[in-house]
Amino acid sequence: MEAEAQSPGARAAHWPFFLLLTVFLAAVFLMPSTAPLFHWLFPDLLRPVYTRASFFELTVAHCELVFASTAVAAFIGIGTALYVTRQSGKEFLPLVSALAAIGQTFPPVAVLALAIPLLGYGAAPTLVALVLYSTLPILEATIAGLYAVPGSARDAALGLGFSPAGLLWRIELPLAAPFIFAGLRNATIINIGTATIGSSVGALSLGSPILEGLSASNPAYVIEGAIVVSLLAVVVDRAFETLEQALN
Amino acid sequence: MIEVDSVSKTFGALKAIDGLSLKVEDGTFCTLVGPSGCGKSTLLRMINAMIAPDTGRISLRGADIATLPPDQLRRGIGYVIQSVGLFPHWTVADNILTVPRLLRWPKEKCAKRLDEIVALTEVDPAWLSRYPRQLSGGQQQRIGVARALAGDPDIILMDEPFSALDPPSRASLQAAMRRIHAQSKKTIIFVTHDIDEALKLGTQIVLLNKGRIAQTGTPQEILARPKDEFVETFIGGTAPRLRLLDFEPVSTRMRPETNVQAPPIFADASLKDALNLMLSESCAMLAVQDRDGRRVGTLTVADLIEAPHGS
Ligand SMILES: Nc1ncnc2c1ncn2[C@@H]1O[C@H](COP(=O)(O)OP(=O)(O)OP(=O)(O)O)[C@@H](O)[C@H]1O
Ligand SMILES: [Mg+2]
Numbered sequence: 001m002e003a004e005a006q007s008p009g010a011r012a013a014h015w016p017f018f019l020l021l022t023v024f025l026a027a028v029f030l031m032p033s034t035a036p037l038f039h040w041l042f043p044d045l046l047r048p049v050y051t052r053a054s055f056f057e058l059t060v061a062h063c064e065l066v067f068a069s070t071a072v073a074a075f076i077g078i079g080t081a082l083y084v085t086r087q088s089g090k091e092f093l094p095l096v097s098a099l100a101a102i103g104q105t106f107p108p109v110a111v112l113a114l115a116i117p118l119l120g121y122g123a124a125p126t127l128v129a130l131v132l133y134s135t136l137p138i139l140e141a142t143i144a145g146l147y148a149v150p151g152s153a154r155d156a157a158l159g160l161g162f163s164p165a166g167l168l169w170r171i172e173l174p175l176a177a178p179f180i181f182a183g184l185r186n187a188t189i190i191n192i193g194t195a196t197i198g199s200s201v202g203a204l205s206l207g208s209p210i211l212e213g214l215s216a217s218n219p220a221y222v223i224e225g226a227i228v229v230s231l232l233a234v235v236v237d238r239a240f241e242t243l244e245q246a247l248n
Numbered sequence: 249m250i251e252v253d254s255v256s257k258t259f260g261a262l263k264a265i266d267g268l269s270l271k272v273e274d275g276t277f278c279t280l281v282g283p284s285g286c287g288k289s290t291l292l293r294m295i296n297a298m299i300a301p302d303t304g305r306i307s308l309r310g311a312d313i314a315t316l317p318p319d320q321l322r323r324g325i326g327y328v329i330q331s332v333g334l335f336p337h338w339t340v341a342d343n344i345l346t347v348p349r350l351l352r353w354p355k356e357k358c359a360k361r362l363d364e365i366v367a368l369t370e371v372d373p374a375w376l377s378r379y380p381r382q383l384s385g386g387q388q389q390r391i392g393v394a395r396a397l398a399g400d401p402d403i404i405l406m407d408e409p410f411s412a413l414d415p416p417s418r419a420s421l422q423a424a425m426r427r428i429h430a431q432s433k434k435t436i437i438f439v440t441h442d443i444d445e446a447l448k449l450g451t452q453i454v455l456l457n458k459g460r461i462a463q464t465g466t467p468q469e470i471l472a473r474p475k476d477e478f479v480e481t482f483i484g485g486t487a488p489r490l491r492l493l494d495f496e497p498v499s500t501r502m503r504p505e506t507n508v509q510a511p512p513i514f515a516d517a518s519l520k521d522a523l524n525l526m527l528s529e530s531c532a533m534l535a536v537q538d539r540d541g542r543r544v545g546t547l548t549v550a551d552l553i554e555a556p557h558g559s
Binding site for chain 2: 161
């Protein structure tokens with residue numbers, strides 16, 4: 001999912017952001033007028049364009065899922081990473097690092113399947129699955145970032161009289177920020193892809209046309225959903241990149 | 249006064265500091281010298297509570313440092329760490345002003361202090377807006393020294409602060425430290441593995457070996473009376489007898505005769521300068537003058553070897 005979402009992003013990275021944004025918005029708003037095109041591609045289909053919800057509605061719902069889950073994941077991931085790299089939580093570091101590494105090999109569909117008995121259908125199990133899944137890359141990136149802080153800078157900061165909190169806010173976090181930012185970017189892109197699966201448990205998302213297309217043998221729906229999701233991933237990835245450059 | 253009282257520190261099986269006691273009076277320029285791994289950095293880092301001793305206590309102006317809040321304590325102690333450790337995401341100016349800002353000095357005071365420090369440590373003002381990675385190792389080390397001095401601390405701990413500097417830069421920073429010490433009477437503890445640097449700067453030399461003090465005293469005491477074979481070997485390469493001539497003025501060895509003609513030397517010049525003048529003038533005798541140019545005595549090469557009777 002991650003590789004699929006990132007490779008077009010990387011290839012199109014030199015496209016100006018606003019051009020990509022325009023293409024994406026055009027896909028969202030002008031999808032109904034592509035009916036003749038899809039009709040020509042799939043002449044047997046009665047309804048060649050997904051109309052149960054507008055693509056704008058789907059995109060908004062999709063973004064809500066992604067934003068909410070990534071925000072919670074960032075909170076948990078960064079918080080946990082900070083805890084296990086402090087004196088008080090040091091003993092949990094090996095355990096947490098191992099969990100983060102192993103957890104990412106666990107398929108998100110399985111997380112979703114496990115969440116349903118607890119949370120029923122709809123947005124709730126989707127959010128839980130997305131949070132669980134995207135916490136791990138943020139956690140891992142934050143730990144890596146804190147480890148990349150030069151020991152001599154940490155040592156000098158303490159030696160010159162920084163408090164532990166001052167050391168964290170003014171030395172460690174700023175130096176780890178590029179790593180943390182990369183982790184957030186990664187997690188967001190993963191979530192944009194993974195959120196489509198939420199539609200299999202009844203959450204509204206850009207996965208809805210894809211899943212309905214699959215079950216009703218309507219390849220046009222699948223293509224439409226996939227195009228908008230990929231463009232969303234590319235646009236967001238490009239936005240992160242632009243922001244990253246602006247911050248440096 | 250800094251007082252280290254029977255302090256020990258063990259890392260695993262290694263006794264890095266072994267029951268060490270040391271007193272450093274206020275205003276002392278104390279140089280800590282010894283072979284690599286003898287515990288110099290460890291001892292230094294115990295004085296600003298970066299390392300807690302296993303046993304023993306360290307007190308500063310009578311107060312046990314273990315009872316003081318560590319960040320407050322450290323803001324009042326300048327510290328140059330051995331690995332320099334500039335903050336890579338801060339400009340040189342921000343790095344230098346680290347402690348003044350921790351102490352919440354007002355903006356104007358910080359700006360004024362920055363100018364003073366830049367002049368004092370001979371930092372090129374063009375570096376101020378650069379980032380540490382844009383400076384060479386020696387240039388970074390100079391900024392490390394500037395940063396340690398910026399908060400105007402009474403006590404300065406320096407861990408091999410000049411190790412990466414070329415000889416001219418090193419000499420000029422050594423001179424700057426001496427000037428700072430002479431003007432402000434700060435207490436400086438200066439780690440080096442270079443005995444020559446230790447003798448040149450220190451008013452008190454502490455020679456460390458395997459976590460213990462091999463000998464401590466003034467440079468003259470160490471040079472004239474090495475306590476054991478270790479000290480003797482350690483100072484051996486510095487031509488100690490010749491070196492001692494540095495610390496003694498001509499006036500202590502001259503004889504009162506004033507009638508012989510010879511090249512002139514001032515009475516407060518060092519015996520080493522006198523010897524150097526004899527060698528360069530190819531003569532065995534010098535006419536000693538006071539600062540007003542009045543003839544006050546005569547120095548012969550024999551007096552350099554043995555002090556004349558009655559002087
Ligand atoms: N944190 C530590 N953990 C384990 N051993 C340590 C630690 N710090 C120092 N040591 C050991 O303690 C001894 C003294 O180290 P220290 O850094 O004080 O030496 P030093 O005199 O400063 O040497 P150098 O001139 O090489 O800087 C060394 O043998 C070193 O290996
Ligand atoms: Mg050392």
